[in-house]
């Protein structure tokens with residue numbers, strides 16, 4: 102064919118380009134007329150988008166929302182679209198701001214000892230478990246369990262409590278206490294240790310009424326012996342965990358402690374496994390606690406946030422239940438101690454600054470008011486290091502702006518904070534990561550530990566910290582992962598299991614109700630604030646064009662629901678990236 106004259110060639114090229122551009126922009130404005138996208142309409146949709154707080158329909162493309170609109174808005178009605186109209190009320194997919202994915206999966210595959218009332222009951226539960234899992238209890242596959250509490254037994258349990266039972270004699274087992282700060286092992290495991298078991302600084306080897314229980318740092322001796330699950334077993338645990346999380350409306354979670362090895366596994370599973378149905382925002386935990394180990398785990402992220410790693414977890418102190426949290430003043434019920442720090446203030450500041458200089462978000466576990474003060478000091482020092490302007494000024498406003506734009510340092514738990522430090526954390530915008538069900542589990546004994554004054558001015562603040570957008574979560578498997586129970590606990594400060602407050606004289610009254618949150622405030626903690634705490638506020642926790650197509654379908658609108666119904670609410674469906682990952686009415 103003879104070549105066309107140049108002018109004609111250029112002319113047709115230009116018009117071809119123009120046609121493509123026109124078609125493209127037309128499609129952008131009228132996506133439904135071209136490639137019919139799936140459209141979903143419901144009775145109501147709560148979006149958490151201030152420009153369009155409610156809607157009835159949305160469309161989905163490539164795992165994100167392509168459009169969100171009210172039912173009677175034009176395009177949606179186009180005949181050739183693939184519209185699914187369903188009964189139900191939609192909220193944005195929920196996030197748990199602090200949980201432990203793998204441990205939860207392992208918990209699901211282990212003996213559940215929560216609420217066991219006697220040693221006999223523990224033995225019975227172990228036997229029932231062994232019937233269903235006959236492979237457990239061998240040297241290479243120990244039986245695991247969690248949830249016992251010696252206060253139900255009247256004394257510490259011992260290895261002999263298991264060994265004296267004929268059916269259980271000789272099994273290898275390790276059972277974690279309810280707060281996972283102690284492990285109870287069997288005689289077969291004790292036999293692997295030296296005859297004279299040494300004491301361990303920062304830990305306790307229980308010897309009365311007999312050997313078998315190891316607490317805090319003393320647990321390491323047992324962990325070193327425990328045959329660790331391999332990648333396949335971990336993948337199975339993660340899959341089970343994600344299934345349960347989807348079932349309660351969770352589409353994402355912040356994993357508060359991922360080893361470098363597990364981070365590599367997560368990254369692999371996230372990109373390849375169809376069972377990876379929860380977005381995970383991981384906090385790296387170095388093999389040696391409270392250290393600087395950036396070479397172990399590079400920052401990881403993918404476009405759809407299936408697995409992100411850009412934060413690190415440090416630990417300032419232990420737990421309140423075992424008097425391990427570090428307090429400014431002694432405990433009211435143990436006046437000879439004020440708990441202990443796991444790392445001194447200057448070392449905490451140093452390691453925080455090191456991580457911050459590498460661009461990592463630093464998330465410090467802090468329960469007691471001394472631990473919280475040290476965490477705030479460390480963050481302030483790191484912000485001063487990272488954020489000084491040219492003039493060398495470092496006022497709180499400048500630091501707060503820099504914190505919110507670049508660092509988003511967080512305090513995990515943030516349970517007991519001195520009033521002076523409550524002011525500081527708010528001025529700097531340090532993110533409190535709070536578990537409302539911890540408050541309602543601890544309310545039984547918190548006041549004994551702290552005394553009335555500290556309890557009412559420092560403990561388990563939520564409303565007081567509202568202006569710095571607390572991230573809410575559950576700390577599963579320490580507490581159940583159901584976010585509606587967390588919302589209930591935040592709204593009522595009553596135990597979601599029982600519906601009761603701490604005062605037996607007046608059980609319908611919540612604990613320090615001046616700190617309760619409203620439904621909207623609590624829900625934002627599990628959506629918008631959790632997203633913000635993970636640098637994901639543009640894509641998660643919101644139903645808006647361009648954000649992840651993650652949503653939850655409920656039978657009734659939350660805002661009309663009696664708050665007591667939250668305790669037993671069952672999610673109807675959960676969708677992640679435009680895919681239905683849980684449906685109550687379908688068998689799996």
Ligand SMILES: *[C@@H]1O[C@H](CO)[C@@H](O)[C@H](O)[C@H]1NC(C)=O
Nearest residue numbers: 443444445446447448449451
């Ligand atoms: C804090 O801990 C570090 C590291 O363990 C140690 O080198 C340092 O001497 C300690 N500082 C104080 C003031 O105790």
Ligand SMILES: [Zn+2]
Nearest residue numbers: 199200357576
């Ligand atoms: Zn935790």
